[in-house]
Amino acid sequence: MTTAVTPDDLLASARAWIAEDPDEQTRAELEQVLAAVEAGGDDADLADRFDGTLEFGTAGLRGALGAGPNRMNRVVVTRAAAGLAAYLKDTGARGPVVIGYDARHNSDVFARDTAEVMTGAGIPALLMPRPLPTPLLAFAIRELGCAAGVMVTASHNPPQDNGYKVYLGDGSQIVPPADSGIAERIAAVGPLADVPRGTGGKVLDETIVDTYYDTVAGLAGDGPRDLDIVYTPLHGVGGTSVVQVLETAGFSAPRVVAEQEHPDPAFPTVAFPNPEEPGAMDLAMALAEKHGADLVVANDPDADRCAAAVPGPHGWRMLRGDEVGALLAHALLEAGTEGTFATTIVSSSLLGTMARAAGRPYVETLTGFKWIGRVEGLAYGYEEALGYCVDPEHVRDKDGVSALLLLCDLAAAAKAEGRTLVDVLDDLALAHGLHATDQLSVRVTDLAEIGAAMERLRAAPPATLGGLAVERVDDLSLGSADLPPTDGLRYVLAEGARVVVRPSGTEPKLKCYLEVVVPVNPEDGVDAARIAAAGRLDAVRGDIQAAAGI
Ligand SMILES: O=P([O-])(O)O[C@H]1O[C@H](COP(=O)(O)O)[C@@H](O)[C@H](O)[C@H]1O
Numbered sequence: 001m002t003t004a005v006t007p008d009d010l011l012a013s014a015r016a017w018i019a020e021d022p023d024e025q026t027r028a029e030l031e032q033v034l035a036a037v038e039a040g041g042d043d044a045d046l047a048d049r050f051d052g053t054l055e056f057g058t059a060g061l062r063g064a065l066g067a068g069p070n071r072m073n074r075v076v077v078t079r080a081a082a083g084l085a086a087y088l089k090d091t092g093a094r095g096p097v098v099i100g101y102d103a104r105h106n107s108d109v110f111a112r113d114t115a116e117v118m119t120g121a122g123i124p125a126l127l128m129p130r131p132l133p134t135p136l137l138a139f140a141i142r143e144l145g146c147a148a149g150v151m152v153t154a155s156h157n158p159p160q161d162n163g164y165k166v167y168l169g170d171g172s173q174i175v176p177p178a179d180s181g182i183a184e185r186i187a188a189v190g191p192l193a194d195v196p197r198g199t200g201g202k203v204l205d206e207t208i209v210d211t212y213y214d215t216v217a218g219l220a221g222d223g224p225r226d227l228d229i230v231y232t233p234l235h236g237v238g239g240t241s242v243v244q245v246l247e248t249a250g251f252s253a254p255r256v257v258a259e260q261e262h263p264d265p266a267f268p269t270v271a272f273p274n275p276e277e278p279g280a281m282d283l284a285m286a287l288a289e290k291h292g293a294d295l296v297v298a299n300d301p302d303a304d305r306c307a308a309a310v311p312g313p314h315g316w317r318m319l320r321g322d323e324v325g326a327l328l329a330h331a332l333l334e335a336g337t338e339g340t341f342a343t344t345i346v347s348s349s350l351l352g353t354m355a356r357a358a359g360r361p362y363v364e365t366l367t368g369f370k371w372i373g374r375v376e377g378l379a380y381g382y383e384e385a386l387g388y389c390v391d392p393e394h395v396r397d398k399d400g401v402s403a404l405l406l407l408c409d410l411a412a413a414a415k416a417e418g419r420t421l422v423d424v425l426d427d428l429a430l431a432h433g434l435h436a437t438d439q440l441s442v443r444v445t446d447l448a449e450i451g452a453a454m455e456r457l458r459a460a461p462p463a464t465l466g467g468l469a470v471e472r473v474d475d476l477s478l479g480s481a482d483l484p485p486t487d488g489l490r491y492v493l494a495e496g497a498r499v500v501v502r503p504s505g506t507e508p509k510l511k512c513y514l515e516v517v518v519p520v521n522p523e524d525g526v527d528a529a530r531i532a533a534a535g536r537l538d539a540v541r542g543d544i545q546a547a548a549g550i
């Protein structure tokens with residue numbers, strides 16, 4: 001919520017904040033900012049810090065570390081934990097809260113604060129033994145019968161950010177109305193000094209980690225294991241888990257990108273620690289090229305996403321999330337997996353086509369794994385943002401470790417037949433048409449630019465995009481029978497193409513998701529369809545960019 005503040009209110013809020021902040025560092029930081037304003041300096045920085053509070057977005061709270069309610073810090077985390085504790089008590093939830101954390105700045109401190117607030121509220125707290133992947137936390141919630149889970153992570157965001165993912169006892173991240181129920185109770189938390197603090201809870205031993213490794217390793221079949229794998233955890237926490245799981249499943253140890261092997265909150269070798277960002281996978285692909293490896297796999301820093309790259313005639317290329325999503329779906333369908341297949345409205349429509357062809361139920365949700373994770377009867381869910389859930393029984397969230405293992409499993413099976421993952425993708429294109437997707441993602445410094453772009457699109461709906469007629473425009477903010485309201489626009493285009501435009505819920509970005517479908521003529525081959533699709537995507541991209549004015 002954004003409230004207009006007068007300068008006097010602002011100064012008073014800052015002083016009140018300093019008075020209750022238990023963190024020496026953020027206290028000193030805000031004192032400095034305040035002193036500069038009091039000395040007549042610009043108050044823009046101070047105003048921004050107090051311009052509302054961090055809110056639950058696509059994946060919990062997320063924001064820059066720093067002092068003030070609009071930043072991630074010990075005050076905000078303590079209040080969030082107290083609000084969650086109140087929600088759990090009010091809703092009669094039973095069982096402990098398990099708390100995980102990644103290796104970012106202060107993640108361990110925020111995790112400990114959360115544990116102390118939980119025990120202070122009379123709720124048992126279990127703390128993960130060390131910085132570990134997000135999916136391990138999601139696993140622990142179900143495995144240990146917890147009432148809720150908290151993961152302190154900002155995933156793939158820049159180094160100066162941190163975040164707070166909240167899960168309930170079903171192991172899925174919170175959605176409405178639980179998020180607003182928790183937010184109301186956070187807002188109602190009184191002075192910090194009145195929030196009772198207990199012990200740090202129980203620190204779990206390695207048993208939970210080993211159980212997870214065995215469970216994940218057990219997902220792979222007993223197929224061929226000859227595969228030369230290059231892996232990078234992108235300076236995050238996936239490293240030991242992935243190596244251990246691959247080896248338990250019978251693969252040789254992957255070649256790990258040495259510069260990115262160990263957790264480092266500064267993420268020194270990448271501009272953004274996000275495998276979706278250009279350049280993030282360069283070191284991994286260079287290592288693979290050097291050794292003539294078969295496959296590159298990567299996780300984002302909290303290891304709930306999995307990226308992959310494959311060799312081709314023009315060098316290594318990254319697979320899109322939609323391609324990995326289709327490959328894993330194919331593997332599961334081939335293995336006879338029953339149940340519902342699900343993805344989001346911004347992901348490729350290929351999954352729906354594959355599910356229908358195989359006679360499986362199919363569901364589309366809003367963006368975010370918090371929605372996919374709670375699909376009833378879920379057998380497999382994925383989203384284009386490199387997120388995959390291949391074992392919903394144990395992990396009701398995306399899991400970059402299990403997805404990575406199953407992808408290696410599939411690649412090794414293909415290799416044993418003298419084929420590659422690209423050959424499998426070609427099979428799918430021949431069977432269902434080439435579904436090509438791309439994303440136009442524009443990072444802004446001023447969030448108002450995103451609102452302005454959405455307004456322009458609403459005011460002047462394009463009649464065609466990339467030469468394809470716009471057959472229907474859905475304003476997603478109105479909601480529908482199948483989907484709760486969310487800020488976004490969907491353009492249904494001729495020939496099976498579509499564009500969705502929405503503001504990111506985790507970063508200051510406007511995202512446009514593009515898909516075109518091109519039939520494959522077996523005589524011309526899949527590559528001809530790929531070239532045609534790339535041209536179409538370019539044309540659609542140019543038009544939506546112009547229409548949005550970004
Ligand atoms: O940060 P992660 O890896 O948890 O990923 C989070 O953010 C992604 C991007 O969301 P948005 O487009 O709103 O920025 C979501 O797709 C994902 O489900 C969510 O968990």
Ligand SMILES: [Mg+2]
Nearest residue numbers: 155300302304
């Ligand atoms: Mg992540």
